[in-house]
Amino acid sequence: MKLLLTSAGVKNASIHDALVDLLGKPIAESNALCIPTAGYGHPMGSPAGAWRFITGQASTPMCELGWKSMGVLELTALPSIGAERWVPWVREADVLLVNGGDALYLCHWMRQSGLADLLPSLRELVWVGLSAGSMVMTPRIGEDFVGWQSPTRSDGTLGIVDFSIFPHLDHPALPENTMADAENWAASLSNPAYAIDDDTAIKVSDGVVEIVSEGSWRLFSA
Structure with a gap:
């Protein structure tokens, strides 16, 4: 699996080019499934927010990029329909577009x-x-980002990559997301971590990590 880990979607040409490179073909020839699940676990999430994401009316470009086909994969429904139905849908997709919200709820x-x-x-x-x-791809999100409580009562996530992510760095609507806040957050972790703004993404392919940015970011060592 190849990863494009963004703070706010495909916000600029550099992130767009990184996406096309990972796909290995044009977006117009690629089949996508979008996953709105994380939004339902966040206090700011709503049915309207899920609709804006799916229909490409949010300020975080993902679903509206001109995909060959687009479907919705709602994870909470999958246990009740059986893997024999939904696994082929995922295997036939070129890309999964995964909405924001609560990382622990999404991980669950x-x-x-x-x-x-x-x-x-x-x-x-x-x-x-x-x-x-x-953030769900990281080993931990850090206590600062814990909202929905997982059954394990921890901040652990999937650990597919070995670094954590502090998104929305210096966002004007999030006064708690300064670089100083990111430093304090990173100091509580035992693994490397990146703080990234909305014009930055982390590209991971064949184990190689590359920063794609037209904005600001910082790496904190373990």
Whole structure:
């Protein structure tokens, strides 16, 4: 699996080019599934927010990029329909577009649905995360980002990458997301971590990590 871990979607030409590179073909020839699940676990989430994401009316470009086909994969529904139905949908997709919201809630439903177990076998699939959709791939999100309480009562997530992510760095609507806040957050972790703004993404392919940015970011060592 290839990863494009963003703070706020495909916000600029550099992130767009990185996405096309990971796909290995034009967006117009690629089949996408979008996953709105994380939004339902966040206090700011709403049915309207999920609709804006799915229909490409949010300020975080993902679903509106001109995909060959687009479907919705709601993780909370998957345990009730059986893997024989939904696994082929995922295997036929070129890319999963994963909405923001609550990373622990998303992680829980990735595990409950079986998607977390399936992903390592999908070597050519591209995962494009938005905020929590990116953070879920990390080993920990840090206590500052814990909202929905997981059954394990921890801040642990999937650990597909070995670094954590602090998104929306210096966002004007989030006064608690300064670089000083990111430094304090990173100091509580035992692994490397990146703080990234909305014009930055982290590209991971074949284990190689590359920063794609037209904005600001910082790496904190373990």
